[in-house]
Amino acid sequence: MKKRFLRLLFLSGTLIALLTACEYDYNVPVPPTPVPPANDDISYSQDIQPIFDAKCISCHAGSTAPNLLTGQSYSALATFVVAGSPETSELYISCKPGGSMAVHTSAANLNLIYRWIYAGAKND
Numbered sequence: 001m002k003k004r005f006l007r008l009l010f011l012s013g014t015l016i017a018l019l020t021a022c023e024y025d026y027n028v029p030v031p032p033t034p035v036p037p038a039n040d041d042i043s044y045s046q047d048i049q050p051i052f053d054a055k056c057i058s059c060h061a062g063s064t065a066p067n068l069l070t071g072q073s074y075s076a077l078a079t080f081v082v083a084g085s086p087e088t089s090e091l092y093i094s095c096k097p098g099g100s101m102a103v104h105t106s107a108a109n110l111n112l113i114y115r116w117i118y119a120g121a122k123n124d
């Protein structure tokens with residue numbers, strides 16, 4: 001009887017340890033899968049700026065950096081984007097789950113932002 005109780009105690013301890021280890025870590029990058037193809041056909045003006053227009057410029061229209069207004073957003077984002085590397089780009093980090101801008105960013109928009117940075121963060 002006592003042995004059985006100890007074994008139960010040990011098992012539940014292991015379970016708790018496992019569950020804690022599996023807790024989602026928001027610091028780990030969450031790239032969309034599958035990874036975008038090379039030469040991904042994505043346009044800053046057609047795919048990215050419209051996200052800013054619809055979801056961001058209510059706040060990011062000048063006084064709050066980065067300025068995401070058309071014509072100014074690309075240069076304003078220079079320090080927030082590392083071309084080819086979404087995971088180290090402040091723009092992607094703040095928009096992904098756990099980031100301070102995540103509430104303003106749908107999964108579809110996050111995916112587009114990821115693809116744009118991954119493809120080299122080019123302007124057009």
Ligand code: HEC
Nearest residue numbers: 055056058059064065066080090091094095100101104105
């Ligand atoms: C309700 C207002 C509001 C909206 C909408 C908003 N932001 Fe922000 N954003 C802020 C404020 C305030 C800051 C600066 C302080 C902070 O980080 O919370 C900020 C900071 C940022 C930063 C700088 C890095 C950081 O996390 O501080 C980036 C990049 C950013 N926002 C991107 C976006 C994008 C992209 C969108 C749209 C998808 C967006 N924001 C929508 C208010 C907003």
